[in-house]
Amino acid sequence: MMVGKDSLLVFFALIIVAIGCRKDPADMDSGGNSIEELVKDTAWSYARDIYLWYQHLPERLNLKSYTDPDALMKAVRSYSMEPGFSEPVDRWSFAMKKRDWDDVSQGVSGDFGLGIFFKSQNDLRVSYVEPASPAAAAGIQRSWRILSVNQNGNISTDEATIARIIDAFYNKVSVSVGFEKPDGSTINVTLHSARYVGDPVILDTVYHHNGNKIGYFVYNSFLGDVNEMKSRLADVFTGFSAEAITDLIVDLRYNGGGFVELQNELANYLVPAAEDGKVMLREEFNDKYSSLFDTTIFFQKKGLLDMSRIFFIITGNTASASELLINSLKPYMDVKLVGHASHGKPVGYFNIGVGDWYIFPVSFRSVNNNGEGNYFNGLQPDALVNDGLDKSWGDVNEDCLASVLQYIQDGVFRRVSTREQHDDLLDRGNSLLDVRRFKGAIERKGLLPGRHLQDKR
Incomplete structure (x- = not known):
């Protein structure tokens, strides 16, 4: 059976008691970085209580060395030692601004609306197109080959080139792309980012x-x-x-x-x-x-x-x-x-509200x-x-x-x-191109304060 809402409210009440009394970061405004530091301190306290591998976490951590809760949650990952594995297994604990998560969780994006992967060295393809996105409106389809990005025809799996491509597709509000269609014809398309609701x-x-x-x-x-x-x-x-x-x-x-x-x-x-x-x-x-x-x-x-x-x-x-x-x-x-x-x-994990952030320690x-x-x-x-x-x-x-x-x-x-030999460059290139796509399993449970989710990233 699934855990009921009332039971989960008791669950988080127990967490609060276990952590101890803390002020809400929103209530503290004494200048400098006090609010930011309190947010990180609260996030760390939650992690030490509900993290699946909490017993491996140190009692103290220099929180000032982490820029924000996301950096802190990523540091927590290194303590996820699991029997049978020589390296930490957690690749997913993270934090996100509430406003951003509200969009992600509802399938709302603000980008060009297409995925890209290398088929082989120097052969970059459109892997998928979101149906209601700018890319879909431009008629772009899966399988189209990318010949140039912002008039630069260097398409390869070296890290510098991939960094340039990622910046163009994920950090900019517009991009000019040269495509080759399956029939051999070519087309240049300029895309402008826009908000849209995805259809999975x-x-x-x-x-x-x-x-x-x-x-x-x-x-x-x-x-x-x-x-x-x-x-x-x-x-x-x-x-x-x-x-x-x-x-x-x-x-x-x-x-x-x-x-x-x-x-x-x-x-x-x-x-x-x-x-x-x-x-x-x-x-x-x-x-x-x-x-x-x-x-x-x-x-x-x-x-x-x-x-x-x-x-x-x-x-x-x-x-x-x-x-x-x-x-x-x-x-x-x-x-x-x-x-x-x-x-x-x-x-998996669930979202926990800390100030204007949600934290997602694997739990x-x-x-x-x-x-x-x-x-x-x-x-x-x-x-x-x-x-x-x-x-x-x-x-x-x-x-x-x-x-x-x-x-x-x-x-x-x-x-x-299939590739006769393992192609490390190709695999690494595609893993970098996929890094922005959400990966998760979120439980929609009664959480602090007021959101109901469970997911993986």
């Missing part, structure tokens, strides 16, 4: 393939207005049911996670009817609060789909709530994974009904296939999709070209 449902369609009806669903995020997103999911699965699909491919290759509540919703559409009422997942807190607030969530079957097998397309950008979805279904379905190993975030881990969940190295694919960045969404010749379709036809994953 990139594509839902049905393929009639050798007598099979195969649903294909590209889902890019578990963030956004929760009620609206639930309505979108209902529409998608009503359509799949009407088509009487025999198989389903869920494409999570760029889904960095979001609200666990939306993950639960999607899991309830996917789980077989016979598993209704069984354990979906468990959330486990640190030993200070585990006896009171460890949470068990059960499946509540939705919709008419009733399949014993499901396919997921994943990459290193598939994170948190997306991985939670896959892991939750594994005890009950034949789950096939195609692509590359996922990001590896089996932990719980998630496991499925088999107790599986320590996948800090990512979920491993059944078929290793590269992201077909040179193909549009839904193109049956796109490497990952083609591999799944081949398996559905004859039980063997299609052999497609």
Whole structure:
């Protein structure tokens, strides 16, 4: 069962007592950096109490050496020692200004609205386009090759070039981009950043393939207005049911996670009817609060789909709530994974208000009904296939999709070209390009002061 609001209010009351009485940073204004220092001090106190690995944190830390709560939360990461791992496992604890998080959590962006990744050395592609964004309005599509950025045709994976590209796409209000389309024609487009609400449902369609009806669903995020997103999911699965699909491919290759509540919703559409009422997942807190607030969530079957097998397309950008979805279904379905190993975030957090910031120290881990969940190295694919960045969404010749379709036809994953050797430069370049995209699993619980969330970054 899920933790109720009243129980969570008690939870945070206990945290406050454990931390001790502190003034609200908003009440303190004695000049200099006093407010900023108090915000960091309060953030540190919360971390020492609710951080999943709190026992490894030092009693004291020189808070003046950190510029803001985000820098502090990133420093906390270095104490996340987990049995079986030689390095700290936390890559996600962070802090964000409340006004910025309010936008992110509701799927509101203020950028150009496109993602970019390297297909190979010197071959930079559009990986996705947000439907309501300036990039979409300009007609830009996934698979277009980027030839120049602000009239500079140097497109490579060296760090200086990537830094220039990141600055142009993520730090500026306008950018001029030269593209090559799939037909070989070229076009120059000047984009201007604008606010828009993202739509994580990139594509839902049905393929009639050798007598099979195969649903294909590209889902890019578990963030956004929760009620609206639930309505979108209902529409998608009503359509799949009407088509009487025999198989389903869920494409999570760029889904960095979001609200666990939306993950639960999607899991309830996917789980077989016979598993209704069984354990979906468990959330486990640190030993200070585990006896009171460890949470068990059960499946509540939705919709008419009733399949014993499901396919997921994943990459290193598939994170948190997306991985939670896959892991939750594994005890009950034949789950096939195609692509590359996922990001590896089996932990989550909730937002805690401190002054005009929210802090997100990792505070719980998630496991499925088999107790599986320590996948800090990512979920491993059944078929290793590269992201077909040179193909549009839904193109049956796109490497990952083609591999799944081949398996559905004859039980063997299609052999497609993959990099024969690990390309560190390419992987590093793409990880840098993806650094701005949110990755998380946020619990929408009653938190201080007044926001309700759970997510990963």
